Amino acid sequence: xxxxxxxxxxxxxxxxxxxxxxxxKLVYHNLRHTLKVVSRTKEIAGHYNLVESDMLVLxxxxxxxxxxxxxxxxxxxxxKSAELMRExxxxxxxDEGFVKNIEDCIMATKFPIQPQNLLQQILVDADTYxxxxxxFNTTNKxxxxxxxxxxxxxxxxxxxxxxxxxxxxxxxxxxxCKDLLMEKKNRNIKKLxxxxxxxxxxxxxxxxxxxxxxxxxxxxxxxxxxxxRLTSENHMKLSDMADGKANIxxxxxxxxxxxxxxxxxxxxxxxxxLTVPTIIFLTSSVCTIVVAILATRPKISGGxxxxxxxxxxxxxxxxxxxxxRTSEEQYEHAMTKMMADSxxxxxxxxxxxxxxxxxxxxxxxxxxxxxxxxxxxxxxxxxAFGLAVILSPGADGVITNAQGSPL
Numbered sequence: 001x002x003x004x005x006x007x008x009x010x011x012x013x014x015x016x017x018x019x020x021x022x023x024x025k026l027v028y029h030n031l032r033h034t035l036k037v038v039s040r041t042k043e044i045a046g047h048y049n050l051v052e053s054d055m056l057v058l059x060x061x062x063x064x065x066x067x068x069x070x071x072x073x074x075x076x077x078x079x080k081s082a083e084l085m086r087e088x089x090x091x092x093x094x095d096e097g098f099v100k101n102i103e104d105c106i107m108a109t110k111f112p113i114q115p116q117n118l119l120q121q122i123l124v125d126a127d128t129y130x131x132x133x134x135x136f137n138t139t140n141k142x143x144x145x146x147x148x149x150x151x152x153x154x155x156x157x158x159x160x161x162x163x164x165x166x167x168x169x170x171x172x173x174x175x176x177c178k179d180l181l182m183e184k185k186n187r188n189i190k191k192l193x194x195x196x197x198x199x200x201x202x203x204x205x206x207x208x209x210x211x212x213x214x215x216x217x218x219x220x221x222x223x224x225x226x227x228x229r230l231t232s233e234n235h236m237k238l239s240d241m242a243d244g245k246a247n248i249x250x251x252x253x254x255x256x257x258x259x260x261x262x263x264x265x266x267x268x269x270x271x272x273x274l275t276v277p278t279i280i281f282l283t284s285s286v287c288t289i290v291v292a293i294l295a296t297r298p299k300i301s302g303g304x305x306x307x308x309x310x311x312x313x314x315x316x317x318x319x320x321x322x323x324x325r326t327s328e329e330q331y332e333h334a335m336t337k338m339m340a341d342s343x344x345x346x347x348x349x350x351x352x353x354x355x356x357x358x359x360x361x362x363x364x365x366x367x368x369x370x371x372x373x374x375x376x377x378x379x380x381x382x383x384a385f386g387l388a389v390i391l392s393p394g395a396d397g398v399i400t401n402a403q404g405s406p407l
Contacts, residue, residue: 061105121173132181273392277384284377295366
């Protein structure tokens, strides 16, 4: 096995993954963090004079250990990282034991952390090396921002309380890291506790809080916009479907009525026993068309609004029925006011969706009635025609024209 070649290929592959699939949410768990973990893995492993195969196990595990963040949720990233590593190593190693050692090292970084051997201890310590260094303050802010982007906003003070609990339960496993990093880690804990205990001078949020709030609000705003847009589009699609169903009923029953009026009514003077079935059939078709038309018939409001309506946020400027009779200048002025007021804007969008839903409910209720009338009308009409033919004396079951020939 060419260890140097494998190492270079792993480095190139993982670097490519982060460059292709990295995103703005990965403030901490990105390529920069991976490079630091690889570097610290080399540092700790060098202290223990490991054999070349064990060094490669550590290097591959260090490179792959956070690749799962690119494709899945944080709580599942270790398993995904191991899966990506196995898929990559298929081409370079058939030694199942070697690949299993790499996987075990990656999975050892999953909480609760319980490394089983020196290799796993080295990777775990390299992954949390920063907790006992001066850069902890910076990395803590990065992890905080990443958490806000993924899970929503919490205050920096709340975050620091959680971080202190993590630091107090955390431990280094290798003697090298215990000797090198424990003292600084304890100082970091004391510093965080002091910051937590300091009384707030004012209610103003910290700079980190402001950044986190801004990032969270941006994501929330995008999510709301997407939700409103998709909901509105779905309502419009359902409205189109309802109109299509109504049009089908109208077209089919219009054809039935035209056939009845042009052909069947002429036979009623001769075949009087068909009068009742014909009336039933005609009535059901007419009723179906009327109900279907009611389902699609538009309703338009007054088409005007007052300046006070805009000030009181009572009019929905997004529906044409509320403004089609106003002047262009008046509408443009009102829209400018609405766009400057996010509460009014989102409120109008929500009202628009609500009233679309109300209209849809009415449409589908009427269409259901129309289909029921059509269905039962057809069934009753066919039964009525059959009974009329069977029970009428002299009926031969064939409708003839005026000359006596079959239709």
